[in-house]
Amino acid sequence: MRKVGLPDQQLVMFENLPEVRIKPEPFLKWAGGKGQLLTQFAALFPKNFNCYFEPFLGSGAVFFHLRPHKAILNDVNPSLIAAYRHIQTQPDELIIILYSLRQNYHSQSSQEQERTYYRLRARYNGLPSGSLEKSALLIFLNKTGYNGLYRESKKGGFNVPFGRYDNPSIFDENNLRAVSQELQNVTLLNTGFKEAVTTAQEGDFIYFDPPYVPLSKTASFTSYTSQDFSLADQLTLAGTLNEVTARGVLFMLSNAATDTARDLYKNFNQHEVMASRAINSNPNSRGKIAELVVTNY
Numbered sequence: 381m382r383k384v385g386l387p388d389q390q391l392v393m394f395e396n397l398p399e400v401r402i403k404p405e406p407f408l409k410w411a412g413g414k415g416q417l418l419t420q421f422a423a424l425f426p427k428n429f430n431c432y433f434e435p436f437l438g439s440g441a442v443f444f445h446l447r448p449h450k451a452i453l454n455d456v457n458p459s460l461i462a463a464y465r466h467i468q469t470q471p472d473e474l475i476i477i478l479y480s481l482r483q484n485y486h487s488q489s490s491q492e493q494e495r496t497y498y499r500l501r502a503r504y505n506g507l508p509s510g511s512l513e514k515s516a517l518l519i520f521l522n523k524t525g526y527n528g529l530y531r532e533s534k535k536g537g538f539n540v541p542f543g544r545y546d547n548p549s550i551f552d553e554n555n556l557r558a559v560s561q562e563l564q565n566v567t568l569l570n571t572g573f574k575e576a577v578t579t580a581q582e583g584d585f586i587y588f589d590p591p592y593v594p595l596s597k598t599a600s601f602t603s604y605t606s607q608d609f610s611l612a613d614q615l616t617l618a619g620t621l622n623e624v625t626a627r628g629v630l631f632m633l634s635n636a637a638t639d640t641a642r643d644l645y646k647n648f649n650q651h652e653v654m655a656s657r658a659i660n661s662n663p664n665s666r667g668k669i670a671e672l673v674v675t676n677y
């Protein structure tokens with residue numbers, strides 16, 4: 381039996397409809413998302429591993445690409461992890477709210493849509509972390525806000541401006557159901573990257589995708605949440621790489637190919653792939669840029 385959410389907020393059960401099985405894809409756009417690099421990453425992933433760890437999850441492009449049989453996924457952003465948990469445990473309820481948000485939004489003029497965006501952004505900021513409505517709004521704001529950014533002010537409010545997209549898709553019901561299935565054997569954590577990998581053992585694989593070491597002093601796009609990722613965090617991460625390596629854990633890490641990053645990871649194997657970076661404070665320097673990939677195997 382397949383459940384289909386409808387705009388009138390009723391769940392209708394269609395007997396005899398075949399299950400729609402599709403490959404799950406990231407359900408968010410994410411600044412620094414690795415979707416475009418997967419083809420180049422493919423040759424660099426280990427051939428075999430036991431449990432998969434992704435401590436800087438974001439939209440999870442690598443997790444959805446690898447589809448490991450067992451995984452521990454983490455992000456420091458509580459609202460992001462709450463959204464994954466709601467998809468894991470309450471996909472029907474979440475989908476009903478999303479249908480209603482989308483139907484309302486798509487019936488509006490572009491001026492009304494902009495007003496709706498800011499009204500719902502304020503509502504999002506007033507909701508407690510972990511509420512189902514907040515998770516639906518996170519998905520809505522991600523698709524209607526500017527460029528898939530998740531940025532919060534120092535006081536903790538999500539403050540990304542309106543995105544001005546024509547007919548953004550907002551969500552795909554079949555994909556959310558496929559994501560929910562995929563998350564059934566997954567442990568979701570909401571802690572720092574170091575704590576998130578303490579249980580990794582010999583033969584496990586960790587993919588680290590930390591906020592970038594800044595390309596220049598002005599190009600620091602690391603404020604994913606109200607706590608920035610500092611150079612001290614980058615150094616702690618370099619220490620974590622040594623610790624997991626000593627335990628026989630395989631890791632791959634990606635970061636901007638800067639001299640600082642090359643130096644931070646000088647004890648490990650380094651590869652370069654080409655990425656087009658969409659987020660940069662200087663629009664003239666958008667374009668192809670080298671991404672460093674570091675492995676201990």
Ligand SMILES: C[S@@+](CC[C@H](N)C(=O)[O-])C[C@H]1O[C@@H](n2cnc3c(N)ncnc32)[C@H](O)[C@@H]1O
Pocket residue numbers: 410411412413414415435436437438439440441442454455456457571572573574589590591592604605609613
């Ligand atoms: C470059 S993004 C990851 C993008 C992801 N690979 C993708 O494909 O969408 C970095 C992520 O790290 C998270 N983050 C920042 N500081 C963190 C920390 N100290 N511990 C764990 N996660 C952190 C951010 O919330 C953000 O989602």
